[in-house]
Amino acid sequence: MPLSDAQLRSLKKGDTPRKLSDGGGLHVLVTPQGGKLWRLAYRYGGKQKLLALGAYPMVSLSDARARRVEAKRVLGAGLDPSAEAKADRVRRKALRADTFEAVSREFLAKVEREGKAAATLTKKRWLVGIATASLGKRPITEITAAEILIPLRKVEGDGNYETARRLRAVIGQVFRYAISTSRVSNDPTFGLRGALITPTVTHRAAIIDRQKFAGLLRALWDYEGTVETRAALKLMAILYPRPGELRHAEWSEFDLESTMWTIPAKRTKMRREHRKPLPALAVEILRDLRNHTGNRRLAFPSIRSPERPLSENTLNAALRRLGYTSTEVTSHGFRATASTLLNESGRWQPDAIEAELGHVGADEVRKAYHRALYWDARVAMSEWWGDEIVRLRNSRI
Template identity: 60%
Template sequence: MALTDTALKALKPTGRPTKHSDGGGLHVLVTPQGSKLWRLSYRFEGKQQTMALGAYPAVSLANARREREGVKALLAKGVNPAQHAKLERIAKQASNAVTFKVVAEEYLRKIAKEGKADATQSKKAWLLDLAMGDIGSRPIRDITAAEILVPLRRIEAKGNYETARRVRSTVGQIFRYAIATARTDNDPTFGLKGALTAPTVSHRAAVTDKKAFGGLLRAIWAYEGMPETRMALQLMVLLYPRPGELRQAQWSEIDFEKAIWTLPASRMKMRREHRKPLSQPALAILEELRSLTGHGKFLFPAVTLPMRTMSENTMNSALRRMGFTQQEATSHGFRASASSLLNESGKWSPDAIEAELAHMGADEVRKAYHRALYWEERVKMADWWAEETNIWRETTG
């Protein structure tokens, strides 16, 4: 006779274990201590076997019956239900072991092997750490969009909207890597794209008026602070690289005879080697700098730790001491100044200017071709730019 919830609740323990059948091998075993344990008996390959399904009422009558039907379906396929249950437990344990932190650390090791810049690796690790406390220990397969939104909202509450956006993007990279390596099937960050507050875009300050630019140049050439800082700013004017590219420059990259600075792919934003022509004024500054730091590895070593480079704040701090606010001038702004004034001159092709700035568009093959094609023009442009900046420095007061 089939069991009912009323009958199950009324079952009382006796001095020995008693069985109460629901049919089809499903029964409840009532222990002398009063526990009501679901058991399912079945035959597989001629042998009688019994599975434990849990205790009543934690496992309801309806759930126990569903388990029975599942076992019947497995038997019909020739699958041993006990072995199937064991494999499911192992898979669950393995899934629980694959946490977000485990996959994230593996991803960081991967990009390190691929030669990503140290700064890129550190930035990604920092961004991931902002979410690690909330989702790091969770099985990556089980993490939901709502869980990821918790650290993102906390970051937004501090007004760091751009950081929140970057954390979402970087966490998404981990999920997509987990999908590619068969650890999960879904990227829950995709659904969060419209949930975050869009940051206000603020362009880096740059001087693009010739007269104002001349005033900035006079202040730099007259700077009385550390000579290495003055020379770093002078080279930013003449060469307009990304500030990090200059700060991390090494003497082995400078060819004085050929007047070329070769930046390795590992330090370039687009992961491609980049060559810059050196004008005579730039070479003169480098010669002066070599007398100060040429005995070491870096052009601009840290004052107290020669094996490290100049701080990223050094040049901007010098500009502040000269009286230029953050809204007026930044070290990165020299790139925009050069781009604007070079294009305004009308003397140089836009592609040559873009090649000198190491910008890469969608058609990377075309851009790589242009880098070679416009080398001669870029050499002339470097000399012209050095002459023009000198004229603006001396005549636009």
């Protein structure tokens, strides 16, 4: 005979457990401690089995009956309700564990193991921290595009359009990592690509006029700052590397006899070793610098600590002291200067110039060309550029 709510409420504990059936294998087990536990007896694979459905009154009579119906449906599909219930508990536990914060920690650890630069890691941790403040405790499978838009709009509302764009990109990277580790099936940031304000592109200030560049060179060679800063500024003009590549350079990277500077992969933007020929003018400056910092690991140590490199602010501040504003020239701008004037000279193949700048071609063949085929051209070009700097510096154009 089916049970009733009144009957269930009136049940009292006894000295021994007892069962009261509701039919179809569903029954309530009354324990000596007073518990009223729902159980479903069924057969699967020729064996008698028992499925726990919860305790009364947290699981009501109608809920228990609904769970009986669902278990019968699972049985009808040829599956074991107990095994399916266990798998569902595992899935729910995984949902609670796989929060955005937990998955993003795994993602950052992976990025670190891949050997990304310290500056890159710092930026990603900062951006992930912004996202975690809003999304951190949410199961990553339940996060929607609308939820992601909340922290993006907050950053955008402060006028930080580029930061908002990068934040969306990093959140997308976390989701794509979650896809690759079978936690989610899609990246909700994909649909947000057109939702943010496009930032105005501001190119790093650079002097690309020969006459103005000649004036800058004369100012650099007359600069009266520290030995390290003077040498770094001159080499930025001669070698036009990325500022971080030069500032963090170690003496072990320079072969002054073979006139080559080998920048390790961990410090290049493209994450591959980059070799630069050293013209005679650069070798002369480095030999002089070695008399001052050659007994240290870093070629351009900070005056505050020999184990820390010069900062980019130091180089830009020196340019400001020379009378150049941030809208006229920056340390990174020497790359644009060299690229423009080398191309305008008409002497050098554009691919050789791109190779010297450390840019990667469109495919593996172009990469191979950059590394090998253009080396001789790059050596000749570096010497010509060094001589050109001397000519410009001594000219009165």
